[in-house]
Amino acid sequence: MSGDPFTAHRSLLFTVAYEMLGSAADADDVVQEAWLRWAGADRDAVRDPRAYLVRVVTRQALNRLRTVSRRREEYVGQWLPEPLLTSPDVAEDVELAESVSIAMLTVLETLGPTERAVLVLHEVFDVPYDEIAEAVGRSTPAVRQIAHRARQHVAARRPRMVVSPAEQREVVERFLAALTAGDLQGLLDVLAPDVVVVADGGGLAPAALRPVSGRTRVASALSHFARLAPGVPITTPLVNGAVGARIDPGGEFDTAVTFVVEDGLVSRLYAIRNPHKLGRLDEVAQLQR
Numbered sequence: 001m002s003g004d005p006f007t008a009h010r011s012l013l014f015t016v017a018y019e020m021l022g023s024a025a026d027a028d029d030v031v032q033e034a035w036l037r038w039a040g041a042d043r044d045a046v047r048d049p050r051a052y053l054v055r056v057v058t059r060q061a062l063n064r065l066r067t068v069s070r071r072r073e074e075y076v077g078q079w080l081p082e083p084l085l086t087s088p089d090v091a092e093d094v095e096l097a098e099s100v101s102i103a104m105l106t107v108l109e110t111l112g113p114t115e116r117a118v119l120v121l122h123e124v125f126d127v128p129y130d131e132i133a134e135a136v137g138r139s140t141p142a143v144r145q146i147a148h149r150a151r152q153h154v155a156a157r158r159p160r161m162v163v164s165p166a167e168q169r170e171v172v173e174r175f176l177a178a179l180t181a182g183d184l185q186g187l188l189d190v191l192a193p194d195v196v197v198v199a200d201g202g203g204l205a206p207a208a209l210r211p212v213s214g215r216t217r218v219a220s221a222l223s224h225f226a227r228l229a230p231g232v233p234i235t236t237p238l239v240n241g242a243v244g245a246r247i248d249p250g251g252e253f254d255t256a257v258t259f260v261v262e263d264g265l266v267s268r269l270y271a272i273r274n275p276h277k278l279g280r281l282d283e284v285a286q287l288q289r
Contacts, residue, residue: 076203097241
C-alpha cells in the first residue's frame, strides 16, 4: 500500500460512493471532491484517516444523491445503475458481490438518501454506528433506528437467495444458448414463471419503458430479438460481481445484461442500453471493502 492514506483507500472510497450513487461517473466526482478536501486537511488532526475519508465521501455522496434523485425522477423509462466490469475477487467475496449487484443497487434506489448511506456503511463496510452518525449528521440512536428500518425495507425486496458463481454461469449459459438459437421452449425452460425484465435505454436506445413480466411474455419478446439479430456476438464477462452478458451487434457494444438466478432459473434480467452507462465495461473496476 502507498504511504498516502488517500491512495491506500481510494478503491474503498470509490466503492462506498458507487454503492451510494449507483453511478461510476458520480462516484468518481465524489472521490475527486474528497481528494481536494484531504489535500487541504490538517493531517495532524486526523486520528483515523480511513474513518475521516469515509466520512468525507459519505457527506459528498449524500449531497450528490439528493441532487441526482430529482434528476432520476425525470429520466425516460426505467433508470438502472451503471454496470461495472469486475474481477473474480469480487465474485468470490459473496457479501461484496451481492452489495454491488445491479439487483441490490436497484433495491437501494428505493431508499431515501440517509437510509441508503446508513445501510451501505453499516452492512457492507462495517462502519460503527457512532461514526455513521457523525457522517450523516444524526444521533447514534437515530442511526440505529434508520438502519433497522432500511434492513427491513431491503429484506422485503432483495432476491431470495445467493447462488454460487458456478451455478450462475451454468444458468446464464443455458439462457444464452436458447436465446441465440431462437429456441422458445429452451427459453421457457430456463425462465422463472414470474420472471421480470427491466431495460434502461434512457431515451437514447430502444428499450421497454416499463418492466416486462411473466415467462410467456418475456420468452416471446426474447425470441423475437433472436430472429431480428441472428448471430450477434454475446460474451459473458463478470458484471457487478456475477456472470453477465455483453451484446455486441456489428462489433459495437450496445447492451449489458445482468441476471438474478433463483432455484436454477432466471428470475430477473436487467438490460442496460443507455450508451452513456456502458463505458466502464472495458476496464476492470477496483472495488474494495
